[in-house]
Amino acid sequence: MPRRIVAGIQSVGHRVIDSIWRLGYASRFFLLTLIKSGTSLHRFTLVIRELYFTGVQSLIIILVSGLFVGMVLGLQGFETLQRYGAESAVGTMVALSLLRELGPVVSALLFASRAGSAITAEIGLMKATEQLAAMEMMAVDPIARVVAPRFWAGVISMPLLAALFSAIGVYGGYLVAVILIGVDEGSFWSQMQGAVDFRYDVVNGIIKTCVFGIAVTAIAVFEGYDAAPTAEGVSGATTRTVVTSSLAILGLDFILTSFMFRGMG
Amino acid sequence: MVSESLIEIEGLNFSYGQRPILKGIDMTMERGKVIAIMGGSGSGKTTLLRLIGGAVRPTSGYVKVAGEVVHKLKRDDLFRMRRKMSMLFQFGALFTDLSVFDNVAFQMREHTDLPESMIRDLVLMKLQAVGLRGAHELMPTQLSGGMARRVALARSIALDPLLIMYDEPFTGLDPISLTVIGNLIRRLTDALGMTSIVVTHDVQESLKIVDYVYFIADGVIAAHGTPDEVRRSVAPFVHQFVHGEEDGPVSFHYPAKPYAQDLKLEGSFA
Numbered sequence: 001m002p003r004r005i006v007a008g009i010q011s012v013g014h015r016v017i018d019s020i021w022r023l024g025y026a027s028r029f030f031l032l033t034l035i036k037s038g039t040s041l042h043r044f045t046l047v048i049r050e051l052y053f054t055g056v057q058s059l060i061i062i063l064v065s066g067l068f069v070g071m072v073l074g075l076q077g078f079e080t081l082q083r084y085g086a087e088s089a090v091g092t093m094v095a096l097s098l099l100r101e102l103g104p105v106v107s108a109l110l111f112a113s114r115a116g117s118a119i120t121a122e123i124g125l126m127k128a129t130e131q132l133a134a135m136e137m138m139a140v141d142p143i144a145r146v147v148a149p150r151f152w153a154g155v156i157s158m159p160l161l162a163a164l165f166s167a168i169g170v171y172g173g174y175l176v177a178v179i180l181i182g183v184d185e186g187s188f189w190s191q192m193q194g195a196v197d198f199r200y201d202v203v204n205g206i207i208k209t210c211v212f213g214i215a216v217t218a219i220a221v222f223e224g225y226d227a228a229p230t231a232e233g234v235s236g237a238t239t240r241t242v243v244t245s246s247l248a249i250l251g252l253d254f255i256l257t258s259f260m261f262r263g264m265g
Numbered sequence: 266m267v268s269e270s271l272i273e274i275e276g277l278n279f280s281y282g283q284r285p286i287l288k289g290i291d292m293t294m295e296r297g298k299v300i301a302i303m304g305g306s307g308s309g310k311t312t313l314l315r316l317i318g319g320a321v322r323p324t325s326g327y328v329k330v331a332g333e334v335v336h337k338l339k340r341d342d343l344f345r346m347r348r349k350m351s352m353l354f355q356f357g358a359l360f361t362d363l364s365v366f367d368n369v370a371f372q373m374r375e376h377t378d379l380p381e382s383m384i385r386d387l388v389l390m391k392l393q394a395v396g397l398r399g400a401h402e403l404m405p406t407q408l409s410g411g412m413a414r415r416v417a418l419a420r421s422i423a424l425d426p427l428l429i430m431y432d433e434p435f436t437g438l439d440p441i442s443l444t445v446i447g448n449l450i451r452r453l454t455d456a457l458g459m460t461s462i463v464v465t466h467d468v469q470e471s472l473k474i475v476d477y478v479y480f481i482a483d484g485v486i487a488a489h490g491t492p493d494e495v496r497r498s499v500a501p502f503v504h505q506f507v508h509g510e511e512d513g514p515v516s517f518h519y520p521a522k523p524y525a526q527d528l529k530l531e532g533s534f535a
Binding site: 133 | 318320344345347348350351352354355356358359360361362371372375376
């Protein structure tokens with residue numbers, strides 16, 4: 001019996017040490033990516049190419065989801081607000097929900113599953129097919145040439161995608177509330193304009209998306225680079241990217257929100 | 266002219282953790298030659314290439330390339346040295362997101378400031394040398410295994426290296442592609458005055474094109490010599506390997522307890 005307890009404690013200890021080690025390894029990798037970003041910045045075409053894959057190709061899913069989220073907000077908002085006779089505030093509700101929370105969080109979750117998984121799979125497969133080793137042997141650093149451009153492309157495209165998500169979401173809310181249900185158009189827009197504060201709502205939302213962008217892409221490139229060079233290794237890494245970054249987004253969102261919105265109106 | 270050696274390996278040991286892979290390898294490779302390193306799967310051949318390229322560090326001993334001890338070089342110096350060497354990976358390892366042209370141009374764009382018009386000429390010349398100038402617009406996924414290997418070969422001679430290392434260049438090729446790759450290795454080595462190291466277990470094909478052969482078994486050099494010496498050799502290991510015999514010094518059976526004991530037959534026929 002004591003032996004089993006000792007073994008149990010040992011295995012817990014191993015796991016703790018392993019996860020701390022991995023966290024340190026990931027942080028070191030993140031720092032290396034930043035240090036070796038020089039190539040990406042002075043050969044910006046490398047980043048532009050990746051912007052197309054991570055940003056432009058994520059547009060459809062971001063825009064369609066944004067539209068539907070906005071439309072649902074319009075419906076639900078109207079349904080609740082009309083009980084208090086405040087249906088003209090539906091524009092405010094849609095805009096604030098999108099700018100503060102849903103825009104950054106939902107678009108980051110979509111970005112993680114669309115672009116993050118693709119980045120991990122691509123880098124993982126490049127490793128599995130020895131492309132990264134070949135690059136190393138050609139005296140080209142894969143972190144500078146492969147990892148850093150993808151990282152920066154993700155960091156740049158995330159806030160832009162989230163902005164588009166919120167914009168089209170507001171339009172979706174407008175479609176449902178004004179066009180479909182018939183809320184007064186003037187009060188829809190003017191209440192929204194009056195209630196949304198640029199510094200407090202928009203800038204805070206942008207800060208969130210930047211943090212999510214860094215978190216998701218850093219996780220995606222690390223998991224890809226660290227993947228075991230086999231089919232199972234790459235599929236496992238892709239899954240880990242989506243799971244870890246989703247949890248990171250939600251956790252970070254709570255932390256950021258609690259710093260940003262402390263009971264002020 | 267006295268041919269000097271490009272690579273000197275002395276007392277080279279390497280182990281993964283507790284498991285020794287190479288145990289005291291000594292080799293000398295002269296400039297302008299094609300050298301084959303043969304041995305069964307898992308005998309440490311590929312590890313030897315990785316040691317020469319500086320991808321891993323030896324446990325003891327050293328590899329000298331052009332007079333410099335590889336594992337003592339700093340990262341920048343190692344990268345400078347790697348510009349003079351190339352490695353052809355088993356399945357080519359072409360960059361799948363770049364076209365054939367861009368694959369061959371990759372190192373020129375990374376390491377030189379050549380104008381794009383000159384890069385275009387050079388790339389087409391390299392592709393012409395492997396017979397694939399007409400395929401320069403294709404993507405790697407559109408190539409057959411043999412063609413991909415030839416593009417990788419063109420890519421590896423892009424900056425006219427001193428040394429090319431081939432990791433199993435003949436694996437999975439049809440007989441025609443196999444001969445093509447074999448002849449290309451020989452022709453390019455002679456034309457460009459490089460040195461080639463071919464890690465392979467394809468005995469017949471490589472004996473046709475190489476100048477010298479090393480056999481590695483269980484981490485030590487089991488035999489070495491010119492192709493003619495190898496063909497005539499009566500050493501049991503070399504004979505088994507060259508003629509592909511099932512049993513010999515390399516046993517067919519994985520070590521096991523006696524057959525009868527495993528089938529629990531003891532006593533029943535006694």
